Amino acid sequence: MDKVRLSTGMTTFPMPAAVISVGIGDEANLITLAYVGKVCLNPPIIAISIQPKRHSYKLIEEHGEFGINYPNIDQLRDMDYCGTRSGRDVNKWKELNLTKENASIIQVPLVKEFPWNMECKVIQRTELGSHVCYFGEVLAVHSDENLVKNNNIDPDKISTFAYISGYYVSLEKGAIGRHGFSFGDSK
Numbered sequence: 001m002d003k004v005r006l007s008t009g010m011t012t013f014p015m016p017a018a019v020i021s022v023g024i025g026d027e028a029n030l031i032t033l034a035y036v037g038k039v040c041l042n043p044p045i046i047a048i049s050i051q052p053k054r055h056s057y058k059l060i061e062e063h064g065e066f067g068i069n070y071p072n073i074d075q076l077r078d079m080d081y082c083g084t085r086s087g088r089d090v091n092k093w094k095e096l097n098l099t100k101e102n103a104s105i106i107q108v109p110l111v112k113e114f115p116w117n118m119e120c121k122v123i124q125r126t127e128l129g130s131h132v133c134y135f136g137e138v139l140a141v142h143s144d145e146n147l148v149k150n151n152n153i154d155p156d157k158i159s160t161f162a163y164i165s166g167y168y169v170s171l172e173k174g175a176i177g178r179h180g181f182s183f184g185d186s187k
């Protein structure tokens with residue numbers, strides 16, 4: 001096959017866009033991020049990257065905690081809204097009719113209406129250039145009980161999407177193989 005060179009600014013794909021909650025009380029805000037990824041199993045650590053010009057930057061700097069909130073596919077518009085409006089100008093919770101749910105450990109609220117939420121505490125920050133990267137230790141994870149199988153996310157019930165090159169792409173086919181299926185074990 002013939003290949004062409006693309007920009008080195010191209011992202012990994014698919015990317016797991018998520019709505020991140022930052023700040024506490026009336027100041028709490030929501031920001032959509034695509035720069036979100038698990039980087040360590042034990043302790044469980046997820047890295048997120050935020051540009052200092054974002055309103056959310058000041059809030060994560062102030063409180064050192066964040067929530068990761070994953071919408072289902074019907075809530076995609078909420079995600080796009082949180083990534084295209086600033087908390088400086090609008091109250092995203094109010095505009096989207098989203099409810100602040102108390103987290104079990106952190107002070108930052110979670111999005112009640114979204115089926116999956118994670119509570120993270122910043123354990124390290126690194127200035128990389130355009131973005132500041134925050135490493136968050138995952139302290140608690142919550143899921144809609146109807147979407148769980150064997151104490152884990154049920155891959156056949158998940159109704160979600162990825163973010164690839166500026167587009168939201170549906171992942172509607174369900175599980176197409178399990179970790180290790182290349183050994184030939186169909187279970």
Ligand SMILES: Cc1cc2nc3c(=O)[nH]c(=O)nc-3n(C[C@H](O)[C@H](O)[C@H](O)COP(=O)(O)O)c2cc1C
Nearest residue numbers: 032033034035050051054055056083084085086087
């Ligand atoms: C799908 C998507 C992914 C985004 N990913 C990031 C990101 O990883 N880092 C970042 O700083 N901004 C990212 N943004 C932009 C912010 O979400 C956007 O500027 C937002 O309006 C900032 O909100 P705030 O000013 O209330 O903090 C993304 C936006 C969208 C729609």
